[in-house]
Amino acid sequence: MDLTFAPADAAAIALHVIEQSGLDDWLADQPDTVTRWVRATGFAAQLGSVVLIPDGQGGIAMALAGYGTPETRARGRFHLAGAAAQLPEGTYALHGLDPVRAAEESLGWLLSHYSFDRYRAQKHSTARLIAPEGVDAARIESIAAGEALTRDLINIPASDMGPAELEGACATLATRHGASIDVIRGEALLDRNFPMIHTVGRASARAPRLIDMRWGDSGPKLTLVGKGVCFDTGGLNLKPGSSMGLMKKDMGGAATVLGLAQMIMDLRLPLQLRVLVPAVENAVSGSAFRPGDILTARNGLTVEINNTDAEGRLVLADALSYAAEETPDLMVSMATLTGAARVAAGPDLSPYFTDDAALSQALDQAAAQVADPVWRLPFHTPYEAMIEPGIADLDNAPSGGFAGAITAALFLRRFAGTGRYAHFDIYGWNATPAPARPKGGVGMGARALLAALPDVLKL
Known part of the structure; x- marks a missing residue:
């Protein structure tokens, strides 16, 4: 699996990207033999x-890839990845974008080269690609590598990706980039x-x-x-x-922040990065916590347990409290937290919550630019009474079943301190194969956040 561009001086086949409305004009500039061939193929x-x-x-003189219309392109993303999958092995150079x-x-x-x-x-x-003129090839390669890390971590089954193995993945990442790690x-x-x-993970034979992980010694704190x-x-x-079959992906938030951390470190962004991952297995044994138990969190708040399957917010609460003690310039949590978020936004759209209008504006603009769709949901304060x-x-x-994603986010906000904070309620899974997005684990929101950071943190 090679997630890099072909050398710039490689011999390449020209790949012309053509919209439906522009086909006739393009053909008008071609030799008759080319025009006849294209018409004959339909x-x-x-x-x-x-x-x-x-x-x-x-041999192949050139290749053409249809780019449809703005309306058809709006129904998906990464359209040329579908073309890449149809092209024979070789090196190609894009024209027309x-x-x-x-x-x-x-x-x-x-x-499109990713596979698990x-x-x-x-x-x-x-089919390999020469980096098109005007794009930042090194940045794109770094983003692809970070996304591949996220996908791999999610795709590995729990038999081979427990808390200890997730720690090992963090340690490998830290070593590669000269970061420190404490566990x-x-x-x-x-x-x-x-x-x-501790309470959520204590029933498992695999220790919580x-x-x-920390990296960087100057700049704003993320x-x-x-x-x-x-x-x-x-x-x-x-x-x-039926609901347990995909639960290997319940560490998708950790996988996504680790993929994002790899992108940040690989790109050498001028900031101080900290990554916190509460790694547990929510198991059943004699020591499992119970419905009706009342727990005291790190920050002193007491929590009544009315469903042991709402455990993600519990482990995040302690980690957020710990992070807030240092008052970072921006804190972001990512989690496969609620089914309610999927009901609200479906599997392809990542809802996020923040009280910071400038952060939201930067995220929305960045998401549109990098084809990583996100959607802001409200920290609706009147719902505080529900939790x-x-x-x-x-x-x-x-109880009640209403506003499940919002009430979960409000719960987390109680532990996030008073600084700038955003929470992403992601799915982390692609159930239907699509161009550049095979069935399996997938990152959500990380590329949008990466693109927004320079504006948000004034880098």
């Missing part, structure tokens, strides 16, 4: 269509005042832990907190089998 520049034009000597579109399509092209082949050989595109494991979580991380529930049975509120059970300060699973 190529109409529809989105995703490809035609190869022979050179008369058994402006630098902004070329950057998006180039990333999609690189990601840890357990079985898989097919992927073999608090098992009973030491109680000694260091991380009671809810809090992973703390803290990323990722939910690392390596498998979620639901605890004593046991999930049905206050009376017997304790907070309820981890309010």
Whole structure:
């Protein structure tokens, strides 16, 4: 799997990207032999269509990729990744795209080479691309590598990706980039005042832990907190089998912040990065926490447990409290937190919450530029009463079923301090194969945040 561009001086086949409305004009400038060939094949520049034009000597003179219409392109992204999958092995050079579109399509092209082949050989595109003029090739390669890390971590089953293995992935990343790492494991979580991380993970034979990675010694402080529930049975509120099958992805928040951290470190952004990952397995045993239990969080708030399957917000609460003690310039949490977010926004759109209008504006603009869709949902303060059970300060699973994504985000806000904060409620999974996005784990929101950071943190 090669997620890099071909050398700039490589011999390349020209790949002309043509909109439907521009096909006739393009053909008017071509030799009659080319025009006749294209007409004979029935190529109409529809989105995703490809035609190869022979050179008369058994080779390929050029290739055409249909770019459809603005309306058809609006229904997806990374369109040329679909073309890349149809092209024969070789090296290609894009023609016909402006630098902004070329950057998006180039990333999609690189990601078309991704495959999860840890357990079985898989097919992927073999057509390589020369970085188009005007795009930042090194940046795109760094983003592709970070996204591949996120996908790999999510795709690995819980048998091979428990808390210890997730710690190992963090340690490998830290070593590669010269970051420091500190890990608090098992009973030491109680000694260091991380009671809810310990409680959620104590029923498993695989010890819970809090992973703390730091990189950079100057610039604004960015803290990323990722939910690392390596498998979620639901605890004593046991999930049905139909809901447990994808729970290897419940550490998708951790995988996403680690992929984003790799991008930041690889690009040498001038900031101080901290990554916190509470890594646990929510299992069932005699020591499992129970519905009705009341826990005391790191910051002193008490939490009534009304559903042990709402465990992600518990481990995030301790990690957020810890992060807030340093008052970073920006704190972001990412988690596969609620089914309600999927009901609200579906699997492809990442809802996020923030009280910071400038941050929201920067995120929305960046998301549109880099084809990483996000959507702001409200921290609706009147719903605070829904997470206050009376017997304790907070309820981890309010009854009623309304506004589940919002009440979960409000719960987290209680632990995030008073600084700039955003929370992403991601899905982390692509159920239907799409160009550059095969079925399986996928990053959400990370590229939008990466693109927004220079504006948000004044880098």
